[in-house]
Structures are given as C-alpha cells and as structure tokens.
Amino acid sequence: MKVMSTQATKLRSDQQGCLQLLQITDTHLFSDRNKDLLGIKPAESYEAVIKHASRYSSKCQAVLSTGDLSQDHTQQSYLDFTKQIKTLNLPCYWLPGNHDTQSVMLPSLLQEGLAQSKQIVSDFWQIILLDSQVEGAPHGFLTEQQLNFLQQALTEYPDKHTLICVHHHVLPVKSAWLDQHILKNNQQFLELIKLHKNVRVVLSGHVHQAGDIEFNQVRFLTSPSTCLQFKPNSEDFDVDDSAPGYRYLALHKNGTITTKVERVAHGEFSPNKNATGY
Template sequence: MTVYVVQISDLHLFAKPHQRLLGVDTETSFLQVQKAIAALDPLPDLLLLTGDLAQDGSAAAYARLREHLQALPIDTYWLAGNHDRLHNMNSELRAERVHGEKSFSRENWSFILLNSLVPGKDSGYLTDRTLLWLRQELQRSQAAQNHVLLVLHHPPFSVGSDWLDQSALQQPERLFQVLDEFDHIRLVIFGHIHQELHCRRQGVDYLACPSTCVQFCPKSSRFSLDVIPPALRQIWLEPDGSFKTQVQRVEAALQTPNLALKGY
C-alpha cells in the first residue's frame, strides 16, 4: 500500500505565543499550516518535522507544540535543527502520537532520521557514531528488502545561496560515502533552507521543504526574505520504491516579514 507522508519544517516557535521572527508570528503561521494538514482528505499516515521546531529551544515551546500535534490524529516523528535544544525536545516531544524514535518502518519503507545538530553552530555535522548507526540501519532495511527515506535537517550540498551554504552539512562526503554503499535509498528530505528544492545525486532524489513561517529567497548571495506563503510537502511512497510529491502553499498562513532586516 502507498504510504502518505507530510513534511513540515522550520517552525521557529518561542517560549511564549505570538512572538515574532523577522516580523512574523511563527505560532499563528504554524497553526494555519496545521489547519491545512487537518483538512487533507485522506489524512496522511505520517507527519515528519525536520528541525528548527523552536527558535529559542525552550521547553515551553516544545510543550505547546506537543499539545498542538496531539490535536492531529497522525503519528508524528521529529528531529532537531540548529536552533533546537535536544534535551528539551526529548523531555517534551513524547506523547501518544508524538514519537522520538529515529528509525521505524511503514509497509515496505524504512525511515531513518539523522541528527546533524552541532550545539552552538548553525552548520550541521554527522559524527562517526551517527554514520556507523546509519550504516547499520541501512543494512537492516536492506535485509528486510525495504526502500529507504532518509531525513535530516541540514542540506548535504550547496543550494546556490552563498549565505545559506555556509551553514549546510559539513563534510557531506562522509555521508555520501555511506549512502553510495547501498542501492535501496530512494529519497532524502531536509529543511533548514526555508525554500522548495528538488535535485538528484547518484539516482537518489533530494527534497527540501519550505518553512511554516518565514521563506528565504532562492539563489540569493546575501540574506534575503521571500514574500510567499508557508507550505507543507506531501509525499506518496509507492510499494515499488517510486514516489510522488508536491508542495502545498498555505495562503492563510502568509504574513509579510520585515524585509529591512539583514539576518536573525
């Protein structure tokens, strides 16, 4: 059977509701995206949150996010981004349908979520321990004859924006060395860049998801905001390893950011 997945990313919530990032009320924006997810028919089988769930890393932000997510009858899995604090996430983001597991399966698809967070840095890195665990999980999924969807926060290559590329995954060749050992990886999804992206490497598709709040201009040499609606990404994973995907913009979530700001 088809596995229907929705990805959202870069929520940037705060300890208190209605705080703003670059002029945007991030929680109000997220709630409009959540409303759009709740209106999908059928509902997705899984919801994947690909990092920067809080801007301030506060336990209060994650606790409120957990409450919001519990309003959706959808199993949700998450990973950390560079703005997140993993200790607070592990404490607060666990509930009946909110899961902290980083490896699981649905039908004949295996999902592997990689932690690329380096505390105190915007860029990402995968430790030797993480890469060893990845290789072991890929071996298990291969033995089970499953297809693989890999999830991380940081893009593992240049996206054509000088300022964003400085905070990408560092030494991505270490990741590719592991991935190139296997032929059952179909799809890699990530966040961090607040924009839509789709490219291919060695027969594997790589997809980025827009943010639920502020969007960044593609191909920008300097920090630059885009005035387009937040979005979610829909992915339909087929039993034969193929997939379909689309980005759904949420017009009701659009707020005009402060375009005079030069960073955050």
Template sequence: METELLQAPDGCVRLLQITDTHLFANAEAQLLGVRTADSLAAVIERIQGNDHPFDLILATGDLSQDHSAESYQRFADMLAPLGKPIYWLPGNHDDGALMTQSLYEAGISEQKWLIGKHWQIILLDTQVRGKPHGLLADHQLAALDHVLRSHPDKHTLIALHHQGIPVGCAWLDQHNLKNADDLFAVLARHPQGKTLLFGHVHQEFDELYKGVRLIASPSTCIQFKPLCDEFTLDESGPGWRYLTLHPDGRIESQVWRLPPNSFIPDPTARGY
C-alpha cells in the same frame, strides 16, 4: 530500535513534512515580523481543511526558536488535533536534550527508525550544539549503515535537518552539512533506492545527486528567497509538503502553501 511504519491498504506510505516552525514560549513572539505560532496555526487549519491523506508526520527540525520547554509543548499541543503519529529530529536552533525531554513528556515518540513492508525511514541528528552548520557524528553514520545493510530490499527515506548539497544560496550553503561526503560514501555502499528529506533552507528544493534524490520543504513561518548570495527573505506563503512512498520506490511529492502575501516578514531584515 525500530518501530512499525504505517502504510495504507494499497501499500503506500503517506506522510506530511512539517519543518522550521521556530516557535517561542510566548505565542505572540515574532521571528522577523511573523508570529510563528499564528503561521503554524494557519498551516494546520489548512491541512485540516483539505482532503490530502497522510498517516504520519515528520518534523525535520528547528521546531523552537528560543530553546524553551514551552515552545516544544506548544508544538505538541498545536499538532495534536491532526491525530497522527509524529516523528522528529533536531535542527540547529533546537536544544536537543530539552527537546527530547519535552516532546517525550508530551507523548511524542522518540523513535528514529521506522520500518514497513516496502519502505524504511531513518531520522538522523545533524545538530552541532551552538553552531548553525550540521555534522553527522560517527554513531549516526554507523546507524545509517546498519539500517541500509540490514534491509537491502527496502527503499529508504532519510530525514535530516541540514542540506547535503548546495541549494544555490551562498549565505545559507555555508551552514550546510559539513561531512556530506561521509554521508554519500555510506549511501554508495548500498544498492537500494534512497532519498534525503530535509529542512533548514526555508524553500522548495528537489534535485538528484549521485543517484540520490534530495528534497527540501518550505518553513511554516518565514521563507528564504532561492538563488540569492546574500540573506534575502521571500514573500511566498508558509508551506508544508506531502509525500507518497509507493511500493515500487517512486515518491510523489507536493508542496502546499498558504496564499501569497500571507504572513509577510519584515522586508528590512538582514539576518536572524
């Protein structure tokens, strides 16, 4: 089932990506030394304070850290002041069923297919319950194939949680999308321009692979240091990403962060 994709009078679709918030039922709870509710609050305050336009929000998974209904309600309550439609997908730390119920009760849409004049966006579920890696079930691949076949004239943004190609962190890349080859096989069957937007890796990433652009964004809490074989945290500030989808298929994208030394994680942490 599809829903209308909001676009500006100039034909552009402008969106905000929020990812890996890792919220808890308890607002004081910490992830590796960072109060995730506080870091998200600081991100939202900064978003409200700048003039970068956006018309919708994509939340690309790991919204909860403790699988609680309260954490999803907290997410909904904290993003409500932004006043924009929110579309979401689960990450490996989420409870998919509880997430669906809790966000629906909070008034957040369950839609996973957004379609506009020039662009369409599809949100895919890569969660494997109880596992850190990702997998696209057959029905998810079939849904993607249907969308691409139905509108071959529309540029397509595909949102998911797990990375489809290695990002250069060996410890993290073992928890990637395990059937990425199946995903790229589906994409190769269709002519339109395609971009993958994901979370999970807690860092910036933007590369081209087999004609597909792959973009990842910082977490709103802890950051993983790029290009490290072992688990390594980064002191870069929590971040978020704006994307502008142009009618001709171009994507402008900017990562914003809180100032350096904001919400520094526990330097002794060796995993989570």
C-alpha cells in the same frame, strides 16, 4: 543530550502498499505566541499551516518534523508545537535542528507522547531520522555514531526502499550564505548511501525553501518553513515573500515517490523585507 533509539518502530502502509506522509519543518516557535520573527508570528503561521495540512490527515500515516521546532529553546515552545501537531491525529517523528536545545526538547516531546523513534519500518519502506546538530553552531555534521547507525539501518533492511531525514541540507542550494551552513561532512554521507541502492530520498529542512534535486539516482528534497522563507539563489541573507508551507509525500511500494509542496494563502503572512539576519 544525543540519545538514539535502537528499536525500529513499525508503521503500516495503506491498502495499496503506499506510505503517505506530511513534512512539517522549521516552526521556530517562541514561548510567547505574540512574539514575531522578522515580521511573522511563528505561532500563528504554524497554526495556519497545520489547519491547511489537515486536508491530508485522513489519508496519511505519519508526520515527519525535520528540526528547528523552537526559536527560544523553551519548554513552552515545544509544548505548543505538540499541541498543534496532535490536531492532525497522526504519529509525529522528529529530529533536532541547529536552533533546538535537546536537553529541553527531548523531555518536553516525550512528556507529550511524541516517540523518540529514529528508524521507522513499513512493508516496503523504511524511514531513518538522523541528528546532524552541532551544539552552538548553525552548520550540520553527522558524528561517527550517526553514520554507523545509518549504515546499520541500511544494511538491516536491504530489500526496503529508504527515506532519510536530516535537518541540514546535503547538496548546495546556490545561496552562498545558506550553503556555508550545509551538512559539513556531506561527501562522507553521499559515499555511504551510494553503497546502498535502496536509498531513494533524502528529506531536509533548514533552508526555508522548496527544492528537488536528483543526484546519483537519489532525490534530495528541501521544504518551506511554517514561518518565514529565505529567498532562493541569494548571495547574502534575504527573506522571500513566499507563503509558509509544508510538504506532502506518497512513498509507493515500487520505490517511486509523489510529492507536492503546499502553502497557505499568499499574503496572509508577510516578512520584514529589510531584515539583515535572525
């Protein structure tokens, strides 16, 4: 089920004209909170990340959740996601990842009051959330409908700086096994946004690692998962012992951004280093 809202949601910036945001991504929750994913219990690491992120909640305007909320496609996993995210007392805007099942995800999140907004407009910025899911496949692809929506949104507000959220990474991260699961029509996406000088940032999850690449004057950011992390620059599947985390972003009215990756205490959650896949 791929439904897209057509009406933009309004989001007020702070007194300095800044939008401050949190990115929470790749929670991979199970209905059973005691179940682990390669040695880490996603429910426990997610709770620890949210507790850590709460230090930012009083000054932020929203949370962006960039996919893979669930690992087992259950309603309970989505309800547990919302229970924790609500403790931040911020609106949460979300999109699906390759592990999500939208026929379960959509009604579960709507039931809990998480709006299905895919275009958020503020005083100086707009945020566009895209659906790159290919049902049953780990790689990403933007359909013609999604690309048309992006084109329309960028054209509608040419005077606003733009942050685009998409689950799959757009630029290679130099991990061969991950890069085969990239956004497959990334060149089409890059050509489209190149025509719009208001695009400043593309924010992704999926790769379970922090990245910051500038390409064609656009920053492409990837962020850590709230559970296990993937080892950077790895030819084959490999996990990393970096701690679970999230990303803080400040979108300034002049189009610049300040961002920082935050993590819970190192060693609090340790993955199974002998894992060969998940």
